[in-house]
Amino acid sequence: MSEFAAAAQDAWVTARRGLLHDRREPRLLALPLLQPVLFMLLFGVVLSGVVKVPGVASYPGFLTPGLLVQAVAVTAGLAAVGVAEDVRRGMVDRFRTLPVPAAAVLFGRTASDLVRIAMTAGVATATGVIAGWRVHSGPAAAMAGFLLVLTFGYAVTWLSVVVGLSVRSPRAARVLVPVCLVPLTFVSNVLAPSATMPSWLRPLAEANPVSAVVTALRLLWGNEPARSGASPASAYPLALTWLAAALLLAVPLALHRYRRTPAP
Numbered sequence: 001m002s003e004f005a006a007a008a009q010d011a012w013v014t015a016r017r018g019l020l021h022d023r024r025e026p027r028l029l030a031l032p033l034l035q036p037v038l039f040m041l042l043f044g045v046v047l048s049g050v051v052k053v054p055g056v057a058s059y060p061g062f063l064t065p066g067l068l069v070q071a072v073a074v075t076a077g078l079a080a081v082g083v084a085e086d087v088r089r090g091m092v093d094r095f096r097t098l099p100v101p102a103a104a105v106l107f108g109r110t111a112s113d114l115v116r117i118a119m120t121a122g123v124a125t126a127t128g129v130i131a132g133w134r135v136h137s138g139p140a141a142a143m144a145g146f147l148l149v150l151t152f153g154y155a156v157t158w159l160s161v162v163v164g165l166s167v168r169s170p171r172a173a174r175v176l177v178p179v180c181l182v183p184l185t186f187v188s189n190v191l192a193p194s195a196t197m198p199s200w201l202r203p204l205a206e207a208n209p210v211s212a213v214v215t216a217l218r219l220l221w222g223n224e225p226a227r228s229g230a231s232p233a234s235a236y237p238l239a240l241t242w243l244a245a246a247l248l249l250a251v252p253l254a255l256h257r258y259r260r261t262p263a264p
Contacts, residue, residue: 007104014108018082019115029116032075036067036124043067043191044131053193056223064128065145065217066190068121069210072149073185075120076156077177079113083164084173092165092261102258110157117153121146136222145220148239152213155243158250165257189214209242 043051044060044067056062086092095105125146135142160177167173187204188194194205205211216239218224 007101010100010104011108011111014105015111016108018109018112021082021112029119032071032078032116032120033123035074036071036120036127039067039070040064040127040131044128051192053196058132060128060131061133061223062218063191064124064131064133065221065223066188066214068124068128068149069152069214069217070185070190071120071124072117072153073156073181073210075117076113076153077160077181078116079110079157079160080164080167080173080177081170082113083109083161084168084170087165087168087261088170092258096259102255106161106254106258110154110161113157114150114154117150117157121149121153133223137220141220144236145217148213148216148220148236148243151240151243155246155250158247158254161254162250162257165254165261168261184208184210209239209246212239212242215239 040060040063044063051059053059053062083092096102135145163176163180164173167176187201188208188210189205190210194202194211197205212235215224216235219235
């Protein structure tokens with residue numbers, strides 16, 4: 001068996017371990033799967049009568065891409081807790097005593113997280129459809145949008161792995177991840193266009209990578225305000241640039257932290 005085939009098999013075993021853990025601990029998926037439902041009920045249904053976005057006929061239609069990205073980010077953030085738990089239990093140290101490449105372990109781990117992310121994206125999408133959201137573009141643009149969502153979730157997963165390997169404490173990871181994700185997702189255009197924000201807050205929202213991804217989704221799916229003046233041709237590459245930069249930073253750093261993580 002070639003080295004690549006052996007590494008791929010090791011990655012599959014690690015991914016299968018993560019999927020089996022999800023089956024045995026379904027409560028861990030409860031919050032990520034319920035969040036888009038609760039947020040759509042609160043913002044898209046309860047407050048839709050008082051929230052008006054200029055140039056948008058349906059607020060739930062405008063809101064759904066943002067809630068989809070937010071829910072995926074929260075789900076991807078759980079990777080930090082899982083990795084920190086593996087460090088605490090000594091699983092990372094055991095993996096390193098085996099003839100298994102670090103890349104196989106981490107890529108297998110993030111592959112199982114990607115399945116969890118896809119489940120969350122499915123629930124968020126179904127919630128949006130029930131609330132009245134629709135894709136107003138063709139099948140190719142719709143598929144490109146969902147691929148962008150999964151890529152965003154995968155990038156956040158790798159950043160979360162870095163956090164989990166760095167803090168090495170599940171409790172610290174549970175605190176740190178929301179501290180990072182809450183401002184990142186709320187100081188963005190998830191709930192409202194950045195143009196409606198105060199002048200001091202608007203530059204932060206527009207520079208936010210989450211805003212770039214959400215804008216690309218709305219443009220691809222035809223949910224962006226008609227008077228925004230933006231186009232998918234400019235928004236999609238910007239979002240991909242942010243995600244590529246995140247992966248180029250997080251993947252080597254995660255591999256480095258994995259190899260250097262001390263035993264608990």
